[in-house]
Amino acid sequence: MTAPHTSACTGFDPGERRWPVKGYPAALTLSTAWHAAALLGCALEPATWPWWLAGTFANHAAVTIPGLLPRSSMLGPNWTRLPDLPGNARSIALTVDDGPDPDVTPRVLDLLDAHGIRATFFCIGECALRHPALTREIAARGHAVENHSQRHRHTFSVRGPLALAREVDDAQRTLTALTGQCPAFFRAPAGLRNVMLEPVLQKLDLRLVAWTRRGFDTRESDPRVVQARLLRDLAPRDILLLHDGNAARSNDGRPVLLSVLPGIAEAAHRQELRFVTLRDAFQPAHAPEFGIAAL
Numbered sequence: 001m002t003a004p005h006t007s008a009c010t011g012f013d014p015g016e017r018r019w020p021v022k023g024y025p026a027a028l029t030l031s032t033a034w035h036a037a038a039l040l041g042c043a044l045e046p047a048t049w050p051w052w053l054a055g056t057f058a059n060h061a062a063v064t065i066p067g068l069l070p071r072s073s074m075l076g077p078n079w080t081r082l083p084d085l086p087g088n089a090r091s092i093a094l095t096v097d098d099g100p101d102p103d104v105t106p107r108v109l110d111l112l113d114a115h116g117i118r119a120t121f122f123c124i125g126e127c128a129l130r131h132p133a134l135t136r137e138i139a140a141r142g143h144a145v146e147n148h149s150q151r152h153r154h155t156f157s158v159r160g161p162l163a164l165a166r167e168v169d170d171a172q173r174t175l176t177a178l179t180g181q182c183p184a185f186f187r188a189p190a191g192l193r194n195v196m197l198e199p200v201l202q203k204l205d206l207r208l209v210a211w212t213r214r215g216f217d218t219r220e221s222d223p224r225v226v227q228a229r230l231l232r233d234l235a236p237r238d239i240l241l242l243h244d245g246n247a248a249r250s251n252d253g254r255p256v257l258l259s260v261l262p263g264i265a266e267a268a269h270r271q272e273l274r275f276v277t278l279r280d281a282f283q284p285a286h287a288p289e290f291g292i293a294a295l
Contacts, residue, residue, distance in 0.1 A: 087281070
């Protein structure tokens, strides 16, 4: 189920990217220039090919390693905290990845309602297609649905520009068709990407978002450990990451994030922090409908 981009994509303007960038990111431009220089150098002085080859290996490492660092901005703008706007002075964002999941997501939504939290769900397109009513319910309850790729392939970060564009654009169309609103933000599977992604995101007018801290709740089964990771030095403008899809389960079989969410809400309440969606946070003068966690 896909649909062409419609006017729903024009209803939100997240503003400028984190640092001014138009066209290709500097890393891709420099890498392309190096390859051109290497070819020319080998053609003019064939005996120098070992040096050009060594430099090319170094170049590949320089543009590959940052893609393995989810919070890096070397390959293009990457938001790891909410923008420094007056409305975010006491705001934090809760982001939930890899859903929707028919067992976990409904319980997450009920918990969020109980604590007055609006969250941002980075949904996988194929999961959304399998559970269209649940995807629509996320949006209907006041949460944001954003782009987490169509298939969440583990090979996402090593794909070429055409494959990346297909993954991102398919999810964009899927989620727009289901919710009636075009996603404005993208998070790469596992946060891993390559130098080819930023031009794709620019074409689709998507902003890359990582996180301030994560609980590793897809592999950590102890809710206390996950909660401690998320709440350590909790501060305004933080972006927290949890998972409703692929969620680890504690010894009693309960998905970890269900045990963690009440503690996060209580900590935010004590610090007089309020939860906002990414869409709220990027508006110059946002006024969230849900304020500080109501306990």
